[in-house]
Amino acid sequence: MSQYGLIFLAGLAASWHCVAMCGGFACALSGGRGGWHATRRQLLYNAGRVTTYCFLGALAGALTAGICTARPGAPPLESVQRVLAVASGLLILTIGAQFLGLLQGVRRAPMVGFGGEVLAGALRDLQRAPGLAAPLAFGVANGFLPCPLVYGMLAQAATSGDAVAGMATMAAFGAGTFPAMAVMGGFGGWLRIRLAQRPGWRRGAGVAAGVFFVALGLVTLARGLLSLPSHGHLT
Amino acid sequence: MSSALCTHCALPLGRSRHDAQVAGAERGFCCYGCCLAFQVAHGESEEADAAWLLIRLGTGAFLSMNIMLFSLLLYSGGFDMAEGNPRPIVHAALFLLAAPTVLLLGWPFLREAWQDGARGRLGSAALIVLGVAAAFLASVLAMLTGGERVYFDTATMVLVLFTLGRYLEAAGRARAMRSIAPMLAPERERVTVLAADGGQTHRPVAEIRAGMRVLVRPGERIGVDGVVVEGTSHVGEAILTGESAPVPKHPGMSVLAGSLNHEGPLVIQTQGEGTASRWMSITAAVRDALGRRGHTQQLAERVAGAFVPAVLALAVATVVYWASRASPDEAMLHGLAVLVVACPCALGLAAPLATALGIGQLARRGILVRGGDVLENLGAVGAVAFDKTGTLTLGEPRIVGIACTAAMSSGGVQSPGLILALAAALEARSEHPLARGIVMEAERLGLPLFPALGLRVVPGHGVIGEVRGVPTAAGSAAWLVASGFAMPENVGMGMSRERVDDARTQPLDGSLAGNPPRPALTMSFAQLEAESGSLVYVGRGSRIVGVLALDDPLRPEAMAAVAGVRALGLEVLLLSGDRAVAAHRVAASVGIEWVESGMSPEAKQSLVAREGRRWAMVGDGLNDAPTLAAASVGIATLSATDLARESAALVLPDGGLALLPWTIQLARAVRRTMIGNLLWAFGYNAVALALAASGHLLPVFAAALMAGSSVVVVLNSLRLERDQEKWIPVFPQNRATNKESGAASELRCFDLR
Numbered sequence: 001m002s003q004y005g006l007i008f009l010a011g012l013a014a015s016w017h018c019v020a021m022c023g024g025f026a027c028a029l030s031g032g033r034g035g036w037h038a039t040r041r042q043l044l045y046n047a048g049r050v051t052t053y054c055f056l057g058a059l060a061g062a063l064t065a066g067i068c069t070a071r072p073g074a075p076p077l078e079s080v081q082r083v084l085a086v087a088s089g090l091l092i093l094t095i096g097a098q099f100l101g102l103l104q105g106v107r108r109a110p111m112v113g114f115g116g117e118v119l120a121g122a123l124r125d126l127q128r129a130p131g132l133a134a135p136l137a138f139g140v141a142n143g144f145l146p147c148p149l150v151y152g153m154l155a156q157a158a159t160s161g162d163a164v165a166g167m168a169t170m171a172a173f174g175a176g177t178f179p180a181m182a183v184m185g186g187f188g189g190w191l192r193i194r195l196a197q198r199p200g201w202r203r204g205a206g207v208a209a210g211v212f213f214v215a216l217g218l219v220t221l222a223r224g225l226l227s228l229p230s231h232g233h234l235t
Numbered sequence: 236m237s238s239a240l241c242t243h244c245a246l247p248l249g250r251s252r253h254d255a256q257v258a259g260a261e262r263g264f265c266c267y268g269c270c271l272a273f274q275v276a277h278g279e280s281e282e283a284d285a286a287w288l289l290i291r292l293g294t295g296a297f298l299s300m301n302i303m304l305f306s307l308l309l310y311s312g313g314f315d316m317a318e319g320n321p322r323p324i325v326h327a328a329l330f331l332l333a334a335p336t337v338l339l340l341g342w343p344f345l346r347e348a349w350q351d352g353a354r355g356r357l358g359s360a361a362l363i364v365l366g367v368a369a370a371f372l373a374s375v376l377a378m379l380t381g382g383e384r385v386y387f388d389t390a391t392m393v394l395v396l397f398t399l400g401r402y403l404e405a406a407g408r409a410r411a412m413r414s415i416a417p418m419l420a421p422e423r424e425r426v427t428v429l430a431a432d433g434g435q436t437h438r439p440v441a442e443i444r445a446g447m448r449v450l451v452r453p454g455e456r457i458g459v460d461g462v463v464v465e466g467t468s469h470v471g472e473a474i475l476t477g478e479s480a481p482v483p484k485h486p487g488m489s490v491l492a493g494s495l496n497h498e499g500p501l502v503i504q505t506q507g508e509g510t511a512s513r514w515m516s517i518t519a520a521v522r523d524a525l526g527r528r529g530h531t532q533q534l535a536e537r538v539a540g541a542f543v544p545a546v547l548a549l550a551v552a553t554v555v556y557w558a559s560r561a562s563p564d565e566a567m568l569h570g571l572a573v574l575v576v577a578c579p580c581a582l583g584l585a586a587p588l589a590t591a592l593g594i595g596q597l598a599r600r601g602i603l604v605r606g607g608d609v610l611e612n613l614g615a616v617g618a619v620a621f622d623k624t625g626t627l628t629l630g631e632p633r634i635v636g637i638a639c640t641a642a643m644s645s646g647g648v649q650s651p652g653l654i655l656a657l658a659a660a661l662e663a664r665s666e667h668p669l670a671r672g673i674v675m676e677a678e679r680l681g682l683p684l685f686p687a688l689g690l691r692v693v694p695g696h697g698v699i700g701e702v703r704g705v706p707t708a709a710g711s712a713a714w715l716v717a718s719g720f721a722m723p724e725n726v727g728m729g730m731s732r733e734r735v736d737d738a739r740t741q742p743l744d745g746s747l748a749g750n751p752p753r754p755a756l757t758m759s760f761a762q763l764e765a766e767s768g769s770l771v772y773v774g775r776g777s778r779i780v781g782v783l784a785l786d787d788p789l790r791p792e793a794m795a796a797v798a799g800v801r802a803l804g805l806e807v808l809l810l811s812g813d814r815a816v817a818a819h820r821v822a823a824s825v826g827i828e829w830v831e832s833g834m835s836p837e838a839k840q841s842l843v844a845r846e847g848r849r850w851a852m853v854g855d856g857l858n859d860a861p862t863l864a865a866a867s868v869g870i871a872t873l874s875a876t877d878l879a880r881e882s883a884a885l886v887l888p889d890g891g892l893a894l895l896p897w898t899i900q901l902a903r904a905v906r907r908t909m910i911g912n913l914l915w916a917f918g919y920n921a922v923a924l925a926l927a928a929s930g931h932l933l934p935v936f937a938a939a940l941m942a943g944s945s946v947v948v949v950l951n952s953l954r955l956e957r958d959q960e961k962w963i964p965v966f967p968q969n970r971a972t973n974k975e976s977g978a979a980s981e982l983r984c985f986d987l988r
Contacts, residue, residue: 048297055300058307118406126289137293140300164311167304 004172010212011176041135048139050174057157061166088155089221096213298336299391306388326378333387340394357543366574393938400942407949426458443509460512465502471495527606532586539582546577553928572927576937578944585912588952593905601888609884613868614906616851618806625855628787632672636784654781658709660685708774720774792893797825799896
């Protein structure tokens with residue numbers, strides 16, 4: 001299985017987390033309506049969100065490349081990639097462990113301060129706005145919301161050491177989260193309610209996501225420690 | 236210098252003024268960023284301006300991110316697998332994405348640059364427009380001529396970053412100005428008026444008349460002066476009095492407009508027109524202060540005015556230089572980087588944001604300043620001079636002792652009470668503080684007020700008339716003697732007292748009414764003089780029959796205020812027109828070592844002028860106006876309504892002397908912040924322009940840096956809001972009670988033989 005495939009599956013499995021965290025926004029974007037109206041708005045919202053992910057992924061990859069090629073005495077790309085892979089692997093493992101109910105003491109930084117206030121205000125205004133461009137803009141802003149999954153994947157993108165590969169990493173992750181989020185007006189909304197009502201479902205979804213994240217984290221860690229290829233086929 | 240204020244952040248409109256039609260009205264903004272933020276905050280009407288702005292930004296960001304990603308794929312060979320040359324098709328697609336982005340996000344900058352141009356000046360918008368237009372048009376040309384490289388990604392991303400940067404800056408400014416927001420348009424605030432039938436209507440403060448019943452819910456600001464008729468609550472009056480502790484309010488008690496209702500609902504009977512409250516005067520003073528530019532701000536604006544043409548010249552020089560050493564594309568990119576990295580906004584924002592924050596923080600505690608330059612000056616003072624009467628003391632002299640000659644007391648008819656009653660009869664109509672002290676004490680003791688005929692006031696000396704058919708006078712010893720009243724021989728020679736009576740318990744007929752006599756006290760006249768601030772002699776018939784000793788109690792917060800100022804490392808001195816004995820006694824009580832006494836207002840003024848140091852002068856604002864005006868910063872402890880009439884640059888609320896050290900600390904912090912902001916703004920521009928011109932900065936990174944540089948100024952200034960909390964003084968609890976304690980000081984009566 002290619003690494004992008006694993007990232008896609010991790011995104012797919014973890015999308016219940018997206019549904020729980022951002023599903024409320026997505027449902028509200030449908031404005032209580034279903035059908036083609038809701039679907040169009042959901043598609044635009046997700047297009048905006050995934051575009052932001054891709055952009056951030058390209059930036060992360062470009063940043064690593066930039067660090068390694070900025071000056072003649074810079075560290076070789078491979079060394080930087082290995083260090084980043086270890087850090088990224090540990091981060092992804094932590095996120096995976098949290099999905100599995102472990103390491104609950106590790107807290108995420110809450111969205112506070114000036115930046116958080118501005119972003120939250122912008123999202124609030126966009127959510128209420130009519131028209132088709134509003135969900136697109138909302139998706140773009142939503143993509144910048146602090147999220148552990150996005151952090152983990154950005155760390156993964158940074159290990160690629162290449163803007164295009166970083167973009168591809170985040171595109172694979174975004175594509176994984178796309179199906180559940182894209183149907184938030186219909187099935188996704190139903191799923192969100194079920195997840196809220198049935199702790200068993202939520203636990204099951206958490207375990208599935210945790211397994212994929214742990215697997216991805218182990219692969220990434222191994223890549224750093226054992227010098228495996230950065231992307232493409234693992235075996 | 237005064238000017239109109241920005242609709243959004245309340246800073247002066249200044250040179251980069253931006254006018255726009257927002258929320259149904261033509262409004263003035265100090266910059267485009269504020270216009271954006273105002274649209275976000277106030278665009279909840281049908282036009283949905285707020286959302287429209289963010290939609291534009293979000294859509295622009297979506298398009299430009301896609302342009303960047305497609306460009307990335309194109310130039311990294313991502314499209315190479317397609318048959319033939321995909322470049323022209325991808326270039327065209329990029330153009331189709333870039334054109335709407337440039338229109339969406341570039342239009343406001345173009346409009347701003349146009350407005351600036353119509354006023355004959357070059358603003359920062361011109362730099363953006365020029366840079367983006369150059370990149371976009373060069374890319375269109377390359378697309379049409381089959382060139383290798385297009386820069387649609389750079390042009391659009393620069394616009395996104397600029398719009399975002401300006402929006403963030405404006406949001407930060409709006410947050411910084413939150414504390415001052417209630418002061419910007421108090422006449423537009425609405426209050427709930429109760430009709431006779433119990434109905435409620437919401438009307439602006441400007442429409443409120445006396446006698447209306449107004450409902451104030453918990454958490455609401457009281458919009459008009461009035462009297463509580465229903466309900467009990469605690470209200471915060473900090474903005475009017477500086478007192479931070481909430482004050483309890485019950486039916487029958489007065490409430491002031493501008494106070495915050497904390498707990499229960501209150502029904503208030505209004506006592507005047509909504510626009511006639513002290514709150515309105517305060518808000519007008521704050522707005523006036525915000526509109527005044529300080530020296531630093533004026534300097535920064537002059538520099539910013541010359542800055543844009545200089546950047547343009549540097550950009551041209553950069554392009555010319557690099558065109559001879561590299562490809563035309565590279566030369567254009569370096570020139571573009573120079574244009575977009577320059578940040579005149581940070582220069583323009585450095586001083587006014589810090590001073591506005593300071594003015595807002597002070598206004599929240601009832602302290603008013605004339606303008607930002609006052610804070611600049613106060614932050615740099617090296618010494619603080621205090622006036623005595625009315626500043627360190629309450630300015631309300633009270634009787635602390637009465638002495639009467641043996642002839643008056645041993646006659647068995649009348650004694651100290653009569654001396655007081657005689658003096659009160661003469662002084663009843665005088666407004667002199669000493670006269671008020673005498674009359675107040677006579678009223679408090681319930682003494683009869685004798686009619687006085689043929690009164691003649693001799694300013695600076697005393698008053699003479701006829702009381703119960705006998706010539707009677709009250710005033711200085713010298714004047715009484717000159718007026719023909721004989722001084723008892725032993726007065727003034729340090730005579731001893733043998734009997735002490737309390738005038739409060741001794742009736743005029745001399746009987747003790749069951750009060751046992753107190754132990755004898757021996758006190759010399761000199762001691763009496765030393766213990767009291769002022770002596771008023773009373774003459775009757777042909778001789779002086781008694782002396783009233785008055786003293787002006789210290790303000791309860793005086794000692795803490797002086798100690799606080801000294802703790803800041805400032806030199807402290809006392810300037811007084813009073814006798815040396817009185818001045819030194821007050822100075823010793825509050826811990827001041829340097830005393831200049833017996834000074835006329837002119838002498839005080841010339842001392843302040845002669846010393847030539849940066850002095851702040853604290854006075855009561857009434858009789859020391861010339862000294863306040865001569866000082867680097869004149870500080871008055873006076874009712875804020877009088878701000879416009881007197882010469883102080885800063886007004887502490889009545890009784891708010893304890894806030895002086897905090898005010899100085901805040902002024903220092905404002906000054907530090909301002910200097911820090913300016914250093915950052917100048918330093919950033921110098922380094923960033925050097926990097927860009929030398930080809931070390933890509934235009935997109937340059938735009939990101941520029942957007943961040945004004946946010947740094949905003950965030951640095953916002954620290955003021957947090958830091959000042961650390962210095963807030965512990966306010967003397969219940970100031971009214973402390974004032975009363977002065978009146979309760981022991982009243983002693985001495986028998987002058």
